[in-house]
Amino acid sequence: MIDLFPEISRGKRLTKENHVLGNVPYISSTMKNNGVDRFLGNEENVKEYSNCITIANSGSVGNTFYHPYRFVASDHVTHLKNEKLNKYHYLFIAACLNKSLLSKYSFNREINDFRLKRERIRLPIDTNMTPDFDFIEQFMRTKTAIIKASVRFSNMNDITDFRDLKDLKFEEYNLSDLFTFKRGKESNMQDINPGTYPLISAKKIDNGLKSFVQVDEKRLFNGNVISLNNDGDGGVGLAYYQPHEMAVDTHVTILKPRKDTNNYVLKFITTAIQMQKNKYSHGYSLNNLRLHKQKILLPKGYDDEPDWDFMEQYMKRQENKIINRVQEFI
Numbered sequence: 657m658i659d660l661f662p663e664i665s666r667g668k669r670l671t672k673e674n675h676v677l678g679n680v681p682y683i684s685s686t687m688k689n690n691g692v693d694r695f696l697g698n699e700e701n702v703k704e705y706s707n708c709i710t711i712a713n714s715g716s717v718g719n720t721f722y723h724p725y726r727f728v729a730s731d732h733v734t735h736l737k738n739e740k741l742n743k744y745h746y747l748f749i750a751a752c753l754n755k756s757l758l759s760k761y762s763f764n765r766e767i768n769d770f771r772l773k774r775e776r777i778r779l780p781i782d783t784n785m786t787p788d789f790d791f792i793e794q795f796m797r798t799k800t801a802i803i804k805a806s807v808r809f810s811n812m813n814d815i816t817d818f819r820d821l822k823d824l825k826f827e828e829y830n831l832s833d834l835f836t837f838k839r840g841k842e843s844n845m846q847d848i849n850p851g852t853y854p855l856i857s858a859k860k861i862d863n864g865l866k867s868f869v870q871v872d873e874k875r876l877f878n879g880n881v882i883s884l885n886n887d888g889d890g891g892v893g894l895a896y897y898q899p900h901e902m903a904v905d906t907h908v909t910i911l912k913p914r915k916d917t918n919n920y921v922l923k924f925i926t927t928a929i930q931m932q933k934n935k936y937s938h939g940y941s942l943n944n945l946r947l948h949k950q951k952i953l954l955p956k957g958y959d960d961e962p963d964w965d966f967m968e969q970y971m972k973r974q975e976n977k978i979i980n981r982v983q984e985f986i
Contacts, residue, residue, distance in 0.1 A: 657775045660749075660787070661736040664773060666713070667729025668703060670696075680704070681725060685715030685732040688861075690723070693730070702728050708737035709750050711757065713767045718757030722746040734772060744796035745789055752777045810979055813972035817965065824955040829962060831929070831950045835882070835911035839944075840904030841875045854900060858888035858907040863896045871903045880919065882911040882926050887941035893933030895926045909947060920971035921964055928952040 658664065667683070678697030686693050691710055706726040712719045714732045724743055729735055741749075756777050761767050782788040842848060842855065851870025859866060864883050879900040885891040886907050895911075897919060904910055913922065929952055936942050942950075957963030 657736070657777070658773045660777075661709075661738050663708075663735075663737040664769070665735060666769065667705075667710075667731050667733045667735065669731040670702065670728070681723070681727040682730070683710050683721075683723065683727050683733050684730040685712035685717075685719070687712070687716035687719045691719065691721040691733070692727075696728060704728055705735045705737070707743070707746075708735050709746055709753070710735050711753065711767060711772065713772075714763070717761040717763060717766055718754070720750045720753040720757065722750045734767070734769070741789075742793065744793040744800070747800075748792045748796050749777070749779070752779065809983060810975070812976050812979060815969060815973055815976070817969035818973075819966065821955075821970070824963065824966065826953045827956040827960075827962075828951040829954050830948075831911070831952060832948045833914075834925070834962075835913055837944070837947060838877070838910050838912065839886075840877075840906050840908045840910065842869075842871065842903050842905045845905070848903075854898075854902040855905065856883050856896075856898060856902050856908055857905045858885040858891045858894075860885075860888070860891035860894055863898075864891075864894075864908065866905070869903055875903060876901050877904050877910050878912075880922065881913070882922055882929070884909045884911055884929065884942065884947070886943065886947075892941055893930065893936040895929040897923045897926050909942075909944075917964065918968060920968040920975075924967040924971050925952070925954065928954055 670682075676697040678695055680696050680698060681692045682694050682696045683691040684693035685691075691712070704726050705723070705728070707724055708722075710721055710723060710729060710733045712732060713734055722743065757767065757775070780788040780791050782791070840856070845866075848855070848869045848871060851868055853869055853871060853876060855866045855869045856864040857866035858864070864885065877898075879898055879902065881898055883896050883898050883904065885894045886909055888907060898910075899919060929950075932950065932952065955963040955966050957966070
């Protein structure tokens with residue numbers, strides 16, 4: 657491996673002070689979301705990486721991902737970089753490493769630096785008995801084109817309001833004035849059969865999705881609402897937009913808007929609710945009394961109403977940015 661990647665180094669264990677939320681991906685040993693665990697703020701003393709591969713040394717050992725963006729990495733991750741390689745080379749090699757490493761290492765046999773540098777992978781070679789990077793690039797370009805042709809991208813949103821957050825006046829609004837509250841109904845998880853309805857619980861990942869279950873339709877909640885975690889280790893105070901009909905456990909409250917609104921507005925409000933998350937913890941849960949007293953900051957519109965139109969337009973702009981990023985990546 658050392659012949660293929662001249663630059664091999666571990667990430668850094670971050671202190672609690674470094675875990676400030678921001679826009680920089682933090683890569684850990686998770687096997688999901690391309691290794692992204694969360695997004696952190698910029699820190700001058702934390703090294704950033706980009707356009708390279710990461711390998712999980714522990715946890716989900718051996719999982720390998722390519723990152724075209726800048727990021728910071730935990731000490732459970734090793735980054736591998738070769739300035740001569742492009743994204744097509746990295747994607748091919750990452751697939752080869754996943755196939756090789758996942759069957760060789762486990763939680764009880766982690767990948768240390770010594771083992772990683774001695775690792776070998778099988779790659780196509782040219783007539784000079786060196787890796788055939790031209791073939792690898794063309795092969796991956798073809799695969800990428802096939803995938804891109806099969807992906808149906810969302811249409812770009814029409815934007816009529818280009819104001820930024822700093823251009824608006826914000827005001828406190830009571831959640832109870834904007835939503836009605838209703839607790840989930842599912843408590844005996846062991847008695848619920850597998851099925852097709854999403855079960856939303858007080859998780860801190862995966863939009864609160866615990867599993868898919870079969871329950872009586874009378875116990876289901878309609879979609880286009882917000883789910884709010886009342887308690888849970890690390891999950892209390894987290895809110896998620898829920899688009900689909902679902903079952904909900906008793907540790908979650910469903911917030912149903914008092915007036916008709918769309919997913920863009922609810923996603924904006926979801927973020928505003930989560931800004932209050934630090935007030936709560938596993939020992940200080942979000943009970944019904946506290947929920948009715950909860951206030952959030954929202955942009956102010958006319959007649960003391962929140963600026964619904966701005967929130968919709970702002971979130972549509974964010975969606976357009978994501979669509980552009982996905983198209984550029986593919």
